[in-house]
Structure formats: C-alpha cells, structure tokens
Amino acid sequence: MFTTLGTWCHRHRRLVLALWVVALVALGGLSSAVGTDFREDFEGPEMESTAGFDLLEEHFGGMGTGVTGTIVFRAEQGVHDPEVKAAMEAYFEAFEGREGLTIASPYAEDGAFQIAFDGPEAGKIAYADIELPEDTPWSAAQEVGADLLASAPELEGLQVEIGGQGFAEFEEPSSEIIGLAFAIVILIVSFGSVLAMGLPVGVALFGIGVGTSLLLLATNVFAVPDFSQFLGIMIGLGVGIDYALFIVTRYRENLHQGHDVVAATAIAIDTAGRAVTFAGVTVVISFLGMLVMGVSFVSGLAVSAALVVATTVVASLTLLPALLGFAGERVEVTRWRGLIASGLVAVGLLGIGIGVPVAAVPAFVLAAVVLALGFALAPLKREVPMRRARPVTKTAAYRWSRLIQRRPWPAFVLGTVLLVVLAVPITGLRLGFSDEGNFAETTTTRRAYDLLADGFGPGFNGPLLMIAELDEAGDLTVLEALHQQVAELDGVALAAPPMLNDPDDPTAVRIVVIPDSSPQDEETTSLVHRLRDDVLPAYAADVDFAVTGFTAVGVDFTDYLSERLPYFFAAVLVLSFLLLMAVFRSLLVPLKAVIMNLLSIGAAYGVVVAIFGWGWGSALTGVEPAPVEPFVPMMLFAIVFGLSMDYEVFLLSRIKEEWSRTRDSHESVANGLAATAKVISAAAAIMVVVFGAFVLENDRIIKLFGVGLSMAILLDATVVRMLLVPATMELLGDRNWWLPRWLDRILPKIDVEGHDQPRVVPNAAYADAIDVEVVEDSGPLEPV
Numbered sequence: 001m002f003t004t005l006g007t008w009c010h011r012h013r014r015l016v017l018a019l020w021v022v023a024l025v026a027l028g029g030l031s032s033a034v035g036t037d038f039r040e041d042f043e044g045p046e047m048e049s050t051a052g053f054d055l056l057e058e059h060f061g062g063m064g065t066g067v068t069g070t071i072v073f074r075a076e077q078g079v080h081d082p083e084v085k086a087a088m089e090a091y092f093e094a095f096e097g098r099e100g101l102t103i104a105s106p107y108a109e110d111g112a113f114q115i116a117f118d119g120p121e122a123g124k125i126a127y128a129d130i131e132l133p134e135d136t137p138w139s140a141a142q143e144v145g146a147d148l149l150a151s152a153p154e155l156e157g158l159q160v161e162i163g164g165q166g167f168a169e170f171e172e173p174s175s176e177i178i179g180l181a182f183a184i185v186i187l188i189v190s191f192g193s194v195l196a197m198g199l200p201v202g203v204a205l206f207g208i209g210v211g212t213s214l215l216l217l218a219t220n221v222f223a224v225p226d227f228s229q230f231l232g233i234m235i236g237l238g239v240g241i242d243y244a245l246f247i248v249t250r251y252r253e254n255l256h257q258g259h260d261v262v263a264a265t266a267i268a269i270d271t272a273g274r275a276v277t278f279a280g281v282t283v284v285i286s287f288l289g290m291l292v293m294g295v296s297f298v299s300g301l302a303v304s305a306a307l308v309v310a311t312t313v314v315a316s317l318t319l320l321p322a323l324l325g326f327a328g329e330r331v332e333v334t335r336w337r338g339l340i341a342s343g344l345v346a347v348g349l350l351g352i353g354i355g356v357p358v359a360a361v362p363a364f365v366l367a368a369v370v371l372a373l374g375f376a377l378a379p380l381k382r383e384v385p386m387r388r389a390r391p392v393t394k395t396a397a398y399r400w401s402r403l404i405q406r407r408p409w410p411a412f413v414l415g416t417v418l419l420v421v422l423a424v425p426i427t428g429l430r431l432g433f434s435d436e437g438n439f440a441e442t443t444t445t446r447r448a449y450d451l452l453a454d455g456f457g458p459g460f461n462g463p464l465l466m467i468a469e470l471d472e473a474g475d476l477t478v479l480e481a482l483h484q485q486v487a488e489l490d491g492v493a494l495a496a497p498p499m500l501n502d503p504d505d506p507t508a509v510r511i512v513v514i515p516d517s518s519p520q521d522e523e524t525t526s527l528v529h530r531l532r533d534d535v536l537p538a539y540a541a542d543v544d545f546a547v548t549g550f551t552a553v554g555v556d557f558t559d560y561l562s563e564r565l566p567y568f569f570a571a572v573l574v575l576s577f578l579l580l581m582a583v584f585r586s587l588l589v590p591l592k593a594v595i596m597n598l599l600s601i602g603a604a605y606g607v608v609v610a611i612f613g614w615g616w617g618s619a620l621t622g623v624e625p626a627p628v629e630p631f632v633p634m635m636l637f638a639i640v641f642g643l644s645m646d647y648e649v650f651l652l653s654r655i656k657e658e659w660s661r662t663r664d665s666h667e668s669v670a671n672g673l674a675a676t677a678k679v680i681s682a683a684a685a686i687m688v689v690v691f692g693a694f695v696l697e698n699d700r701i702i703k704l705f706g707v708g709l710s711m712a713i714l715l716d717a718t719v720v721r722m723l724l725v726p727a728t729m730e731l732l733g734d735r736n737w738w739l740p741r742w743l744d745r746i747l748p749k750i751d752v753e754g755h756d757q758p759r760v761v762p763n764a765a766y767a768d769a770i771d772v773e774v775v776e777d778s779g780p781l782e783p784v
Contacts, residue, residue, distance in 0.1 A: 006269030052548025069164020125455030163448030178353030179690030204240025211311030280313030283642025337374025432627030462519025684717030
C-alpha cells in the first residue's frame with residue numbers, strides 16, 4: 001500500500017499539489033467565515049463545583065456562568081469625585097447592552113461593596129462586574145474587551161483596566177517564526193542541500209495550515225481552549241519537519257544507491273513512511289486516549305492536537321512524494337544563489353520572530369536580488385561542493401558508540417544519575433491552575449488583577465461561593481451560625497452575610513467567601529477542602545451546601561485529573577511496551593524503552609517544576625512561581641511518548657537490521673548509531689529550537705509547554721539515544737533480541753521497515769560520496 005501511495009502521488013504530483021492548495025485555501029476560508037468559539041469548559045462528572053453552578057443558574061439566574069470579567073478603575077482623587085463619577089457612568093452606559101453585555105456599576109444602589117473601603121486604597125479603587133452571554137464566541141469577547149479598553153475615559157489621575165481571561169488581550173505569537181528560521185539553518189548545515197531543507201519545511205507549513213484550519217473549525221464543536229491553536233502550531237511545526245526529514249533522508253539514500261526518482265520515492269514512503277505513520281498514529285492515539293478523562297476541556301485539547309498531528313502525517317505521505325517528483329535528483333544539487341538566499345530568508349524570519357520586522361525587509365529584498373542575479377552571474381550559478389561522506393567506521397558517531405561500549409557501566413550510571421537528579425524537583429510538584437497574576441505586567445489583565453488585590457486583597461480575584469437549596473423554613477436558623485463559623489476560619493478574609501434568592505419565599509441561599517490568599521495559592525486550595533470536609537458536613541442534616549466559583553472549579557478539575565493521571569500514564573507505557581515488542585520481537589528492548597521514557601520525561605517534569613513551580617531562573621524566563629496546570633503533564637507525556645517512539649524505531653530498527661545481518665551485537669550497535677545519529681540529531685535540534693523558542697512568549701502555558709517539550713526532546717536525543725541506549729545494548733548483548741517462541745507466535749507482525757527492496761548498484765556519480773566501488777551488474781543481489 002505504501003509503495004503504491006508513494007508512486008501514485010509522485011506520478012500525479014500536479015494533482016496532489018493542487019488538491020493540497022485547494023484544501024489549504026478552502027479550509028482557511030471556511031474557518032474564517034464560520035469563526036471560532038474558543039472556550040474553557042471545565043465540566044466533568046461528579047464535580048461539586050459544577051453542581052453548584054447548576055444551582056446558581058436555577059435559583060440566582062446564573063450569577064457569572066457566562067463570559068465574565070471586571071472593569072477595574074483607580075482614581076487618585078477618589079472614585080466618588082464628581083468628574084470621575086460622571087465619566088465612568090457615561091462609559092458604563094455607552095456599553096450596557098452591547099452584544100448582551102451587562103454591567104454591574106459600583107455607583108448602583110447595591111454597588112457600595114464594589115468600592116474599596118479599607119486600607120490605603122480605600123475610596124480610590126472600584127470595579128464593575130461585566131458579563132457576556134454564555135454562548136458568546138471567543139472572538140466577539142476579545143473584540144468587546146479591546147473596545148472597552150480603547151474607549152476608557154481619559155482623566156488625569158484615572159486608570160481603567162479590563163480584567164478577566166475571557167476579555168484578556170490577545171497577542172499573536174511569533175516564536176514559531178524563530179524556530180522556523182533556525183530549522184532552515186540546521187537543515188542546511190546538516191545536509192548541505194537547500195532543497196533537502198525546503199521540502200520538510202514546506203510540508204510542515206502545509207500540514208500546519210490545513211491542520212490549524214481544522215482545529216479552528218473544531219472549536220465550534222468541542223470546548224477548545226484558546227492556547228490550543230499555538231500548541232497545535234508548536235507541535236505541527238516540530239513533528240511536520242521531523243517526519244518529512246526522515247522520508248527525505250531515506251529518499252536521498254535511495255538515490256545514492258542508484259534508484260531512479262520514482263523508485264527512490266516509493267521506497268522512501270514504504271520504509272521511512274511506515275515509521276512516520278507508526279509514530280504519528282501513536283501520537284494521535286495517545287492524544288485521543290485523553291478522551292477517557294471525561295472532561296470537555298481536555299477532550300477539546302486532545303482532539304485539536306490530534307487533528308494537527310494527523311494532518312502532518314498525511315502531508316508527509318502524500319504531499320511530500322509529490323514535491324519529491326518536482327525536485328527529482330536536484331535535491332542533491334545546491335547552488336550558491338540558493339544557499340545565500342536561504343540564509344538571508346532565515347535572517348529575515350529571525351528579525352520578525354524577535355520583533356524587529358524592519359530588519360526583515362532588507363533581508364528578504366536581498367534574497368530576491370540574489371536569486372534574480374543568480375541566473376546571470378556565473379559565481380552564483382555554481383554548485384556548492386558536496387561534502388565527502390565518511391565511511392561509517394570513520395564517523396564521530398561510530399567512535400562515540402565504541403567509546404561508550406568500551407565503558408558501558410560508567411556511561412549507564414552517569415546517564416541514569418543525571419536524569420534522576422533532574423527529576424528530583426518532581427517531589428515538589430503541585431498541580432493547579434495559575435491565575436491572572438501570571439499574565440505579563442504590560443497587559444491590562446494583569447494590571448486589573450493587581451488593582452483588585454491592592455484594593456480588596458489577593459483573594460478577591462477568586463471568591464468562593466457557597467450555595468444550597470432550602471427545603472424547609474427551619475433551614476434558615478442554622479445559616480447565621482454557619483456564616484459566623486466560616487467568617488472566623490483561618491484563611492478567610494471576608495464572608496458576606498447569607499443572601500436568599502427570594503426574601504419572601506426563599507428556595508436557595510448563597511454565601512460569598514473571600515480568601516486571604518490568591519486563587520492559585522495552596523492556602524486557597526486548602527480552604528476549599530476544609531470547608532467541604534470539616535465545616536459544612538456538620539450542617540448537612542439541615543442544609544447541604546456546595547462550594548463553587550471558578551477557583552473551586554479549578555480545585556475540582558485538578559483533583560479529578562490528578563486521580564486519573566496514573567491510569568493514563570500506565571496505559572501509554574503498556575501500549576508502548578506492546579507495540580515495541582511486536583515491532584522488534586524482543587522483551588528487553590521495549591522494557592528498556594519504557595524505563596528510559598520514564599526517566600527522560602521525569603527529568604523534563606523536574607525542570608518544569610523548578611522553573612514554573614519554584615521560580616528558578618525567573619529573571620531570565622519572566623515566570624513567577626505558580627502551580628503547574630493539571631493537563632500539562634498529560635499532554636507532555638502524550639507528545640513526548642510519540643516523538644521518542646519515533647526516534648526509538650528509527651535507531652533500533654537500524655541496529656536490529658545490522659544484528660540480523662552480522663549477528664554481532666557489539667558491531668551492530670555502533671553501525672546502527674552511526675547510520676542514524678545525523679538525522680536524529682538534526683531532527684532533535686530542530687524540535688528543541690522550535691519548542692524552546694516559545695519560552696519567549698508572554699503566555700505562561702505556552703512557555704511551560706515550550707520548556708517541557710524542548711527539555712524532553714533534548715534529553716531523549718542525547719542522554720537516552722547517545723548514552724543509555726548504546727550502554728544498555730552493549731551490556732545485554734545478544735539477550736537484547738530474546739523472545740520466547742510461544743510469544744513470538746501470538747504477537748502480531750508490525751512492519752515499520754517496509755518490504756525488502758532489491759539492491760541496485762550505485763550510480764558512478766555517487767560512488768565517491770558513499771565510499772563504494774562500482775561493479776558490473778551480475779544479476780539479483782541480496783536484499784539491503
């Protein structure tokens with residue numbers, strides 16, 4: 001099937017390219033016409049906070065179940081200053097009712113509590129609650145927030161900010177452009193070919209474009225958070241270049257062995273394409289496995305990421321062979337005009353990525369000039385000399401492998417200790433949701449958060465709501481005692497008096513509780529648990545309260561996912577063990593892979609905790625200490641599992657091939673590592689740069705994913721692949737490939753290397769480059 005697919009796409013390359021262009025334009029236009037509806041829906045089964053929101057909706061008309069936020073303002077002359085009051089009331093009146101916007105003004109009859117009444121900011125800071133309907137599209141809320149900020153009154157001494165993540169400023173990320181610029185440089189340096197660089201980049205961009213359009217359309221079906229778009233770009237760019245790079249590398253090897261372009265393409269898709277499919281499907285399955293969590297927020301994140309990965313796999317298997325058909329044998333030829341122009345394009349992209357677009361213009365102009373002159377000026381038309389390939393035994397990777405194999409125990413101990421030490425901070429991992437105090441200080445969201453904390457205390461940014469239904473009039477007698485006890489609890493700054501939904505015929509009551517600590521603080525989480533476990537059960541016989549509010553939702557969501565994370569991890573590890581056992585027909589190889597995956601991902605988690613949980617290096621990263629979002633370990637595990645599986649298959653399959661040919665377990669490790677080190681190192685370097693560049697973004701979650709993924713890939717491609725794998729393979733020797741016969745009979749056959757291809761005598765043009773001797777064809781030879 002893979003051979004047929006590669007051949008068909010190659011022969012019908014114009015049609016395939018046209019279909020991809022049409023898909024890119026059509027889906028992009030459709031997503032723009034339909035619009036997006038990003039939302040963070042934390043609904044999950046058996047969560048007390050969501051049940052509390054249902055009671056609020058039923059008895060109090062919702063009370064903040066839509067898109068909520070605040071207009072926070074500070075007046076040095078006091079918020080009751082006549083000029084300030086007139087300006088703010090006119091401001092509120094101008095926006096009231098727009099797209100369903102409701103505004104609860106602090107100047108209303110019941111709004112006195114919305115004005116700071118204590119401390120140095122008393123009478124100077126106030127806020128108005130704002131809310132849009134629950135079904136408001138994310139883009140519409142963004143537009144309202146931007147208009148509110150732009151239309152704020154301008155008076156001397158008056159500061160107006162817009163709070164609430166639903167109205168938060170949206171800053172288009174540009175870090176992926178930095179990753180793209182470095183990917184161009186890395187590919188050219190590693191493979192010495194502009195076309196060999198351009199093909200993976202082009203395929204990745206097509207895959208990202210189509211995949212992102214599908215993701216945007218999916219926001220209208222699933223509850224997808226806004227940052228998933230950039231996570232999809234991050235993952236798509238990394239895996240898209242990675243997958244295409246493996247196929248292009250195999251294609252060039254086939255050309256060097258003497259195959260024509262059609263055969264080289266078909267063989268590349270039937271070999272490397274199988275490994276790409278295997279790795280991509282594994283990542284998709286890992287993502288979709290998160291659907292069993294039963295939380296809409298996680299399901300939307302999983303589906304959107306899986307769509308992007310699946311699209312990049314399809315692009316690698318269909319669009320890439322079509323582009324190889326256009327490139328032909330010119331993939332081996334690089335002229336000075338192309339090399340210089342590519343370097344200038346990389347400089348221009350880097351300028352855009354670091355926020356200096358002025359520098360990009362001359363770089364792009366110069367690139368165009370070089371290309372234009374390159375067809376007339378002889379020096380620019382000349383070919384760049386190709387580097388002479390060294391024999392396998394003369395490569396640095398081969399010598400490194402032999403060095404490790406001579407001292408396997410020290411290498412094994414060193415690699416293991418290094419990963420374990422990096423993983424130590426996991427012991428201090430605290431899962432939870434960071435609050436708006438982690439936004440960049442330049443954003444209005446952060447400034448609004450800080451103003452509320454200054455005027456009303458840090459806990460005011462995350463109030464808790466206690467709500468209960470009243471069945472009998474006698475229930476009212478216990479409310480005062482409960483309110484008094486809650487107000488005196490450690491960690492409670494303020495407990496508002498009980499509020500009935502109908503004073504004449506009450507059916508429900510709610511109590512607003514303001515913690516002493518911010519929403520993300522561990523003390524706030526502890527307060528939620530103390531209310532539920534220690535205080536409210538004593539009153540349950542009379543009135544059954546539920547603790548809700550967005551802070552309580554975060555606590556419940558964190559607890560829910562934390563309980564299920566071990567099951568998810570176990571399922572992924574068992575799946576990886578079974579798949580690798582079927583692929584390599586071995587017990588010890590997949591067992592080692594599982595253990596090494598745990599070590600490398602554990603080390604990456606440790607770095608994430610140290611930076612984002614403890615605040616190490618905050619001066620460089622701009623990150624303040626906060627809990628780690630509970631869905632992040634799950635997403636990181638799914639992504640890294642698939643990527644490490646890719647490297648695992650690519651490296652071990654070559655080692656297994658050498659062992660099957662020579663039955664020399666020592667030499668096969670060195671040969672296999674030498675044959676794959678270059679492409680694995682290049683692919684890993686690209687991913688590390690692509691993911692690492694996202695540390696430059698303002699969004700904390702994007703930073704977190706960037707650090708976690710880049711560290712995991714770096715450790716997997718260096719410590720694991722280049723240190724632990726050769727050391728453990730050497731220590732176990734032939735036992736690496738042991739498998740009981742009864743198990744071999746029942747295991748399914750999974751072929752990721754493709755069918756055996758007849759070996760073709762190399763072209764004389766490539767004989768020097770690959771260090772072979774050209775001989776006359778004397779009939780069929782043994783399979784490669």
